[in-house]
Amino acid sequence: MCAKKPSDKPSYLTEEGLYEILSSKYGANSIIRQYKIGRKKIDFFIPKINTLIEFEGAHHYQKRSQIDRDLAVHEAVMESGHRMVHIPYFVQTRFVLPFYFGEFNLKEFTVDPELLKYPNGFIDKNCVRPIDFSVDGWFRFIYEVSNYPTPIREEIHLTMTDDENSLYDMFWSGGNMTDGEVYLQYDDLEWLCGCQFG
Numbered sequence: 418m419c420a421k422k423p424s425d426k427p428s429y430l431t432e433e434g435l436y437e438i439l440s441s442k443y444g445a446n447s448i449i450r451q452y453k454i455g456r457k458k459i460d461f462f463i464p465k466i467n468t469l470i471e472f473e474g475a476h477h478y479q480k481r482s483q484i485d486r487d488l489a490v491h492e493a494v495m496e497s498g499h500r501m502v503h504i505p506y507f508v509q510t511r512f513v514l515p516f517y518f519g520e521f522n523l524k525e526f527t528v529d530p531e532l533l534k535y536p537n538g539f540i541d542k543n544c545v546r547p548i549d550f551s552v553d554g555w556f557r558f559i560y561e562v563s564n565y566p567t568p569i570r571e572e573i574h575l576t577m578t579d580d581e582n583s584l585y586d587m588f589w590s591g592g593n594m595t596d597g598e599v600y601l602q603y604d605d606l607e608w609l610c611g612c613q614f615g
Contacts (some may be wrong), residue, residue: 443463473505539577
């Protein structure tokens with residue numbers, strides 16, 4: 418996860434920052450934190466839109482055990498009849514509401530307008546970079562990014578090193594790999610097909 422630096426420069430999206438964004442949109446009293454489904458805890462639940470939200474820090478891309486846990490949580494949520502949204506740490510405030518919640522009047526709901534200037538991707542040098550993702554994390558990352566609008570994908574790629582972009586291309590076979598081919602290489606990640614990324 419990205420450490421917050423003591424400066425006026427905007428920070429990466431954090432779980433607390435995501436809570437502020439959601440509170441500004443839905444009201445703090447409308448959000449249940451650490452909501453339990455069975456023995457699983459999910460970061461946020463907003464009953465009025467029947468949506469559970471998991472903030473995905475860097476460890477969601479580094480550890481197989483965490484990806485397995487995410488699979489179990491996702492399956493439990495789907496079985497309960499709720500919508501599940503996964504929001505990764507490398508997207509920024511200005512992207513959260515329009516992409517994940519269909520809200521296009523950003524300024525009304527943005528907690529700190531300065532964050533609108535902070536691009537998506539891997540800008541803060543304190544953040545875990547894709548080069549540090551596990552193989553499992555790379556497939557997850559590629560699937561998520563492939564679901565973003567082109568300008569957002571390009572923003573993210575511009576913040577990646579040449580080595581990271583080469584790895585991305587290797588995993589994605591130069592951009593020509595279909596979802597099915599990704600799953601054939603790592604079929605445990607087929608669950609991503611049911612995830613809500615927008």
